[in-house]
Amino acid sequence: MKVFLSWSQQRSKLVAHYLKEWLPYIMQSIKPWFSPEDIHRGEQWFNAINKGISESTTGIICLTKENKDKPWILFESGALFKGIDKSRLFTLLIDIEPSELIGNPLYHFNHTRLIKEDLLKLIKDLNQLSDEPRDAGILTKMFETFWPDFEERLKEIFASTKQANEDVADSNPDPQALMLENILQAVTNVDKAVSKITQAQDQKSIDVRKMIELETQLEEQRLMAVNMRDKSIKSSLFGLSPVISENEFRLLVDQLRTLLQNRNISFKEVKSNPEFWYKELQTFSGWLLTFNFNDFLKALDWLIGDKSN
Template identity: 40%
Template structure:
């Protein structure tokens, strides 16, 4: 199970570092994601984080006095709530009380950094593991063995606690800009960039490759067909292409829906509106220049010429 560890600030970062190693030592099937170390050098930061958020099955938001109102924590909490089933996101309170949690974060279930609450958290996680679930007896036995290590590490963090300045939290402007990029990546699920390193699920998908400006059709994992945006310059060409691809032996109804969804995302990307608003607003036939971000109604003369 993929577990997303959300942090902001030095103290919660240290807690995340410890949990990343400690959680799998109790339940081996757990795969914690900790953004400071799991994003490899040279990878697109926002793309990697978007993928991790989308693949996450459980979220732990590490709250401390220094970060409980930090913009980054609020952003990741919102992204986790959007992508994960209700009840699979919790806050881990480190050196703060329940009453210190305010605003949107107060809607999540709080876990205190105590032996009793950490065990309850592990039991909740274990219940969601299906075939990877371990027996309660084994969980408790392993937990009892591993808890002293976690308690010792938590004590070290508390003992070394220092007063932190606001500058030590991630800069707010930088966080807002990165948040917008991440949200955009999460929204455009059919849009990929040729230089993006993370793995993209291509199974029976229709995907827009931004660098080559081509729409790619996959049947299984194999690319079956592609068409460039420069071949979809007006409403008639779009409609004609839909009928063409629908006649292909590999084409399923899913491909047609994926193609329409893909057109919506491309239209949003280039024109900040839906595909209908670009291709056929109010039933009008349109000519479209994707590169110049220009669109105009086809005149009767132009329509006749295209026929």
């Protein structure tokens, strides 16, 4: 049984990492999937995540006070919810109570508090879902044997990480993570747009061209998330973007030209109010988030001066 371990932020990551090592001692048939160890060098990161989700039969979402509202944890949870029967999706509440999730999309999931009794119940549930369930008596005995190790490791993890409510500011936020969260938010927005169209119209009357356009936008943003994983970020999200190569600039020009032409927006109209259009066009295509405003202006100037238009 393949179990996808979803995490975000350091404490959640460390718990998920230990679960990958610890769970197979209790259930030999379980195969935890943990992205830092199961994505191979050279493999496209975002595609590997999607593959890991699609091949998993069960999911465990490692939730903390710090990550419960993070776009990445919600993105993975949504993908798991779509691909896995909801009875096979569990939230592991590491340092948070169910009441703290009221209003959160994850509130209605199967919660497991990080205490001995709840974790044993989770193990028993996983065993029942397995194609090769272990004898209940042996399962409990193995859990009791390895619980002290788990409890000790938890103490170490809690001691080495900070809770979100400790109000410890990160003076050097990871710009790559910030950029990725913005892209994932854009992906979420497109997903919502697709859902609204599907719900608002009868299946036979859906504007096929509109659906194809939205699906294309979603794929563009997924691909940009992959590229962000491998791109070296040289300054903060709110400063300059990474230095782009000539090929990247040509790609920006071509994509911007296509985007504007498909929506019948003239280059000069955009040039008359570039700040507005820079933000507005990001809602249509998440790839624009990877280029700063100066890159956008240079590409726009190039388009206006291109006599082939």
